[in-house]
Amino acid sequence: MTARAKATRSLLGLLAVIAACWGTLLLANPAPAPDPVLVATTPAEGEVVTSPDEVRLTFDRPVPAGLSTVRMTVPGGAQVVEGRPYAVADDPNTIAVRMPPTRYAGTYSVAWSVPSSTLRPITGTSEFHVFSSAPPTAVPRIPVDRDPVVAAVYDVFRAAATAAFALGLGVAFALGVAWPAGAEHAPARRTLVYACWGLVLATLGTIASYGGYAGRLPLAEAFDPAVVSAAFGSEVGAVLLARLLVLVPVTVALLQVLARPAGSAGARWLRAGAVL
Incomplete structure (x- = not known):
């Protein structure tokens, strides 16, 4: 296969990945809706x-x-x-x-x-x-502040998801531009796998804790099955699940990119650009 044919195939593969990611986002993300009245x-x-x-x-x-x-x-x-x-x-x-x-x-x-x-x-x-009307004696109280434990759990999962994403992207970029041989190194591959699973688990944890966070619920109610189920069915839950769906073609593409040899500096930078 000529160099031009290889470049053309690489470009088509990159465009296919981009199309798969955008298609997943457009199909999975909910349409924005106004606030309820x-x-x-x-x-x-x-x-x-x-x-x-x-x-x-x-x-x-x-x-x-x-x-x-x-x-x-x-x-x-x-x-x-x-x-x-x-x-x-x-x-x-x-x-x-x-x-x-x-x-x-x-x-x-x-x-x-x-x-x-x-x-x-x-x-x-x-x-x-x-039965009969009378002046009200008390007004119900709606929680204004979030439960600190529920907020902490939600923030920890969000931070963990960001850290896992940054770790996976950083390792993939380093393997693409600085250490191509590292793609064959078992610890480096395991780091990518751990980062991917970390992002999956942290995203699921973010959705599960979102209900109590958004509803300003106490810890005793925040992880009620009905609350967790509603969080997964909410717009925010749908957006986070779309992130996981996009992770599938991105992971496949990263594995394909890192598995290909890249001897020259130009080829390494091309791989790093594909990762980004």
């Missing part, structure tokens, strides 16, 4: 009802119930939390929480929080009356 509550604001079994919040778009927070105060002023919010089966735009088993006449106050695209909480309040 509350359009209705059930019971409605100020409504007098008999004895509802649940309180529903309806938004103009689907919201992740597992990443949302709803708090309620009963007429006596006590704050009650009857489990995590859940999605309403027949309405993807609605989340709900159960009323306490024992219900008293008077005013119930509700406070809610859902994550925005910038991770800042979108909050609101409402109140309704059971």
Whole structure:
């Protein structure tokens, strides 16, 4: 094979990798969406009802119930939390929480929080009356600050993912430009493998801890299965999973590039450029 044919094949291979990465991103990344807006509550604001079994919040778009927070105060002023919010089966735009088993006449106050695209909480309040109206005695409290342990776990996973990415890219670049023979060196290859698996595990950990971080949940609730599942189904979770999908063609391409001999300085720099 002539040098020109080899160069052409290398260029086509690089373009194929670029196309595979962009195709994966375009197919896997969710389309950007505006922040949700509350359009209705059930019971409605100020409504007098008999004895509802649940309180529903309806938004103009689907919201992740597992990443949302709803708090309620009963007429006596006590704050009650009857489990995590859940999605309403027949309405993807609605989340709900159960009323306490024992219900008293008077005013119930509700406070809610859902994550925005910038991770800042979108909050609101409402109140309704059971049997008869009365002035509210207390307002529910929505967590404002993140649990330091949950925030630390999330930050550690994010930092670990960045470190694994930097390690893998740095080793691949060094093997491409400075030490071509290192591609045959077992410790160097193991470093690339460890970096790849480290990025995978750290990314999965980032998604798993994202729910508690975004929802400002205490440690006892942050890793609830419903919260973790909602994190994987969120827009941020989809973006991070797309990162893992892109890692597949990138890893294959790196292995192909590093496996090819590169004797001249120009060939080594070409390999290093392909890595970048």
